[in-house]
Amino acid sequence: MVRTEHPLLSPSLGSGKHLVSFTFGDPQASPKVYIQASLHAEELPGMLVAHHLRALLESAEAAGLMKGHVVLVPAANPIGLNQRLDHKPMGRFELDTGENFNRHYPDLAEAVWADLQPMLVEDGARNVSTVRALTAKWLRAWQPATELQSLRRQLLLLAHDADLVLDLHCDWEAVLHLYAEEACWPPLEPLARLLGVQAVLLARNSGGGPFDECLSGQWWQLAERIAAAGLDLPLPQGCASTTIELRGETDVDHAHASADAAALMAFLLHAGAVQGTPPALPPLPCQPTPLAGSETLHAPVPGVVAYRVRPGDRLAVGDPVADVIDPTAAGASRVHTVRAGVAGVLYARVSGRYAVAGGELGKIAGEHAFRTGPLLGA
Ligand SMILES: [Zn+2]
Known part of the structure; x- marks a missing residue:
């Protein structure tokens, strides 16, 4: 050596x-x-x-x-x-x-x-x-x-x-x-x-x-x-x-x-x-999937994040992934549930439990390519 x-x-x-x-x-x-x-x-x-x-x-x-x-x-x-x-x-x-x-x-x-x-x-x-x-x-x-x-x-x-x-x-x-x-x-x-x-x-x-x-x-x-x-x-x-x-x-x-x-x-x-x-x-x-089929989930509103699934869980379209909760909201809609848009394994999620608007929450390896342009995150 x-x-x-x-x-x-x-x-x-x-x-x-x-x-x-x-x-x-x-x-x-x-x-x-x-x-x-x-x-x-x-x-x-x-x-x-x-x-x-x-x-x-x-x-x-x-x-x-x-x-x-x-x-x-x-x-x-x-x-x-x-x-x-x-x-x-x-x-x-x-x-x-x-x-x-x-x-x-x-x-x-x-x-x-x-x-x-x-x-x-x-x-x-x-x-x-x-x-x-x-x-x-x-x-x-x-x-x-x-x-x-x-x-x-x-x-x-x-x-x-x-x-x-x-x-x-x-x-x-x-x-x-x-x-x-x-x-x-x-x-x-x-x-x-x-x-x-x-x-x-x-x-x-x-x-x-x-x-x-x-x-x-x-x-x-x-x-x-x-x-x-x-x-x-x-x-x-x-x-x-x-x-x-x-x-x-x-x-x-x-x-x-x-x-x-x-x-x-x-x-x-x-x-x-x-x-x-x-x-x-x-x-x-697992079978390989296209990176262009990987869905990155985003928070629709700022708030505290409570995950409903763990990395490694297999998801169907529509499965709840996380609740983003705005505890300061005036009305009844304080909980925003983010759902899987593609079927596949949730292979990663963020470690922070506070999301800003549009912030990343997690990634699902979908089978079908749907994204174009640069495929990697920041
Ligand atoms: Zn790295």
């Missing part, structure tokens, strides 16, 4: 942060799996999973079982980890710019396309290597102007050439679920089984430039550009990436984290990154 400290751009005199990565196995070996935790810095279940996974990887490496190589970044956002306001963590948005730490990643297809086009050949594997080399060149040439840009660049430098990328997040209160692009689903299906996810939300470019889609989107978008240019040349999907939502913010305990780390390790065996007999795959607990 190699532990590396990557300095970030210093934003101010006398101030400097760094990112820490751990590399297991030969950096030239494949497959490469990149795993990071807590890019949204107050989302801590993944950080504890990384701690448990690190011990498993250390044992595997000591036993000579690393076939491919794994890069693990247990605390992917040192900027957000250091932001607090009113004694509360503020790890989702950078306070200086208001930017979400998991948005605004660059368009890597656009970044390499002009250079790639004349270099394409009829060998798909060679084209994958060329894309990775051009991406590395582009990232190295990127001169970040801010600390936040330097964090994005460093994370991409560590992850851009990975075959598999696992980005560990969590929701407010939630059951285990994951987001991925459609092109990534086949190689990720065993992971969904091993983790026992209760919802899989698939999209094709959700919008906003999240980390996972920056890495997976590059490949299918380049394949589309190749076809649009009239070139009959192969480019396989070089990276399958996913955002894994490890339940809710307070689900940070050894029992969950050690089980999740064991599931990730089993996936590494399945993927051929670690040598050994992979465990039998359990059944897939």
